Amino acid sequence: MPAVVVLGAQWGDEGKGKATDQLGSRVDYVVKFNGGNNAGHTVVIDGEKYALHLLPSGILSPGVTPVIGNGVVIDLTVLFQEIDALDVRGVDTSRLLVSANAHIIPPYNRTIDKVTERFLGKRRIGTTGRGIGPTYADKISRVGIRVQDLFDEHILAQKVEGALDQKNHLLVKVYNRRAITVEETVADLLAYAERLRPMVADTALILNKALDEGKTVLFEAGQATMLDVDHGTYPFVTSSSATAGGACTGSGVGPTRIDRVVGVIKAYTTRVGEGPFPTELLDDTGEWLRKQGGEYGTTTGRPRRCGWYDAVVARYSSRVNGLTDLVVTKLDTLTGLAKVPICVAYDVHGTRYDEMPFDQSDVHHAVPVYEELDGWWEDITACRTFDELPVNAQRYVLRLEEISGTRVSAIGVGPGREATIVRHDLLG
Template identity: 75%
Template sequence: AHVITHYHRTIDKVTERFLGKRQIGTTGRGIGPTYADKINRVGIRIQDIFDENILRQKVEAALDQKNHLLVKVFNRRAIDADEVVESLLSFADRLRPMVADTGLEIHRALERGETVLFEAGQATMLDVDHGTYPFVTSSSATAGGAATGSGIGPGKLERIIGIVKAYTTRVGAGPFPTELFDESGEFLRANGFEFGTTTGRPRRCGWYDAPIARYTARVNGVTDFVLTKLDVLTGLSTIPVCVAYEVDGVRVDEVPVNQSDFHHAKPVYEEFPGWTEDITGARTFEDLPKNARDYVLAVEAMSGARISAIGVGPGRDAIVVRHDLLGAS
């Protein structure tokens, strides 16, 4: 595990501002620069905090280059290595009991027959390899990242559960073919309370994008989708779903592999009738109104994997389960 330091956050913010109109839309929390240091092999790891001499050497080596960047390129003051070291050392006692060989712990849990759940913190289109680069996070947010991040072999992953909203959202810059700039977008944002978890930024909202769902199913090996926030669509007379794109006058049925084509992709919509009934009390698929059921079945047929559960409200129990998510596939 790598440590986000004060200088990572500083460089994140000044670099993003420096980009101007080409900003990526980072959170400013120092995530990208920390991953960059990891790949450049000048990162600070948790274990370094427990050895002051090694920590000091590594911080000084990292700041040798970064202070030149801050002072000469961004006209900022240099960061003092001693301040960084003292700050990191102050966490040592608190962190020591939390640090273990987690790969071994997980392996032993699996050997005991326990259920282990890995949770991704970002979406597929933000994956550094398979997302809308460069408008992505700095890590592997797809299912394969569970193996590399945990130290567990990929053969141990039995179920891959994809979480997909009944519409589409995004925080930060990057291509978004179904993005809405009208009252429909405001409807989704207001009803779905679409504001960034980390930053509180208003999320960009758009209609369900079936090609992206199929791409997600393929890249992750999704066995089950959980369709969330179906209740947010209640009250719409018709609900458009993106079934393909038009790129330079040509219909394209899958997410374009070329980034420029994806930027210029225009959605091809199919419209489905909406519903007005309150669905937040539904607990079985049959409880949903026919138009809601038809919508779920339609997007399921387009999305590359079965929809095993449906979120119908903000409560933990506001869910319709169609297939067991923890049992055998």
């Protein structure tokens, strides 16, 4: 029985939640291993839409144990808001486990995130202002607050005091904001301690034992490959490891235990926030894609930047993640186009790049090299086998497979859980 990583192969919003949810009924554990509530998954079940931000998608699958791993940063207010919202809708949230080693987003980091982004002006990164980056910075600087710290008030106060010694100087002297007190921060965090306590566990031990027992564990990434802090379009990235390697560091499961790595990729491309985006369409076609695909952020509501499929990104993602499978989502969005362009390479000042340039400046100046395929007009949302797709839609998928370097194992043709064509078993 496998350990499977599911991750985004572009800049996010590819439909990872749906892919994870589809596998949910066949797995025992679903682990979120990175990020925080700065990203969201939308899952549609029997016409009901569920928007998840911090919780793993597996929480919607009966019998699955959802796990928030040590690589996640947790906003406790958001966590319990999400839990309460699901409880009201009859979703069982009692199985949720939270790593004792996961870091908590303290209120002062939300403040710092927002004022820093405003201070950067034109150099802003495009963060969601939810304190994610500052909390990961605290983690690396070894002044972070972990879940386990909530259960020792003395230790918690010491750590908060140590963090605020520096941060208050920044808030008061640089950003002209009021100082934040240790007492108010500690009180804010302790308010959640007793409710959180039953969920907290040594999740790394639990997951390794589960694999020893032959159970199936699915690792669910937040954000996506091109937003990875090491391998993305730095500095316009998130603050955590959204690639397959992050599944190991963010969960405590070793790399030799991972069997499959599934990349989720849209039939076109989107991104939110600042940074390079070679295939971006700043015209009526881009707006058409946005409207057809409903491309607005699950978490922020921000309109997503839209562009054509980028095979350079797909090949890069396949390489840095060691992808075994691709899940192509939102193929139905492209219905109605006479021609569907695919970016097969970049032109940078007259030089052709078939692989991602290592120099960030070259990525900024990359001009896409396109090939065009014939489009289709037929409604494909009811298709459930590959052969049921129009011939031109089949050719499009096969071409994506050919130039992306990884087999296409599933195709999304609509928002619902059932609107998927399966070509290869992702757990087989």
